[in-house]
Amino acid sequence: MSCASFDTLTEEIRLKRGTSGLGFNIIGGTDHQHICNGSAIFVSKIKDDGPAALDGRLKKRDQILAINGRELCNVTHQEAVEIFRNSGDEATLLVLKKIRIKNNQNDESALSPLVLAALGITVLAMFVYVKYRRRL
Incomplete structure (x- = not known):
């Protein structure tokens, strides 16, 4: 019996582009579904010493809902990559995070x-x- 469950939280994260981009990789899209029947875009890797790693808030498995106000629903993986590449020197990400919470009812x-x-x-x-x- 699991003693923990998950809640979600959205967070806005602003990153300045570095020499190698924003410092993370993505997975997902309508053509590369990471979760069955879902086309969401997720963080697959945080690059060491990149802007995302130095900021510290973006984590592997976070879902990217939007970048600079542009929603990332129903886009292919390549379209999402292009949106990130063309986001300019500073990108504002709307991120959906899963937060592990303790379930006191089952904590026997x-x-x-x-x-x-x-x-x-x-x-x-x-x-x-x-x-x-x-x-x-």
């Missing part, structure tokens, strides 16, 4: 059944040992 125990069984056997062994020592 984070221990696996194997650990719980081992703990039970240990307690039982200690109980038998104490009983045996009292007889001597």
Whole structure:
């Protein structure tokens, strides 16, 4: 049983283009669906020392909803790449982030059944040992 679920949050991230672009790669599009029956554009890689890595807010698996106000829904992968390439020296990204949240309703125990069984056997062994020592 999972003890965590996800919520979403949108964030606007402004990046200045570096010598190698914005510093991340994308996947997705109508012709390269990353998620079944979905054409969304996602971050697939953050390039070391690129503008996105130096900014620190953009993460792998974030969904890019728009760039400079242009929505990225129902575009092919190549169209999305061209939109990013032609975004100018500064790009404003609208990003959908998944936030892991703790689910308190299911937070009974984070221990696996194997650990719980081992703990039970240990307690039982200690109980038998104490009983045996009292007889001597």
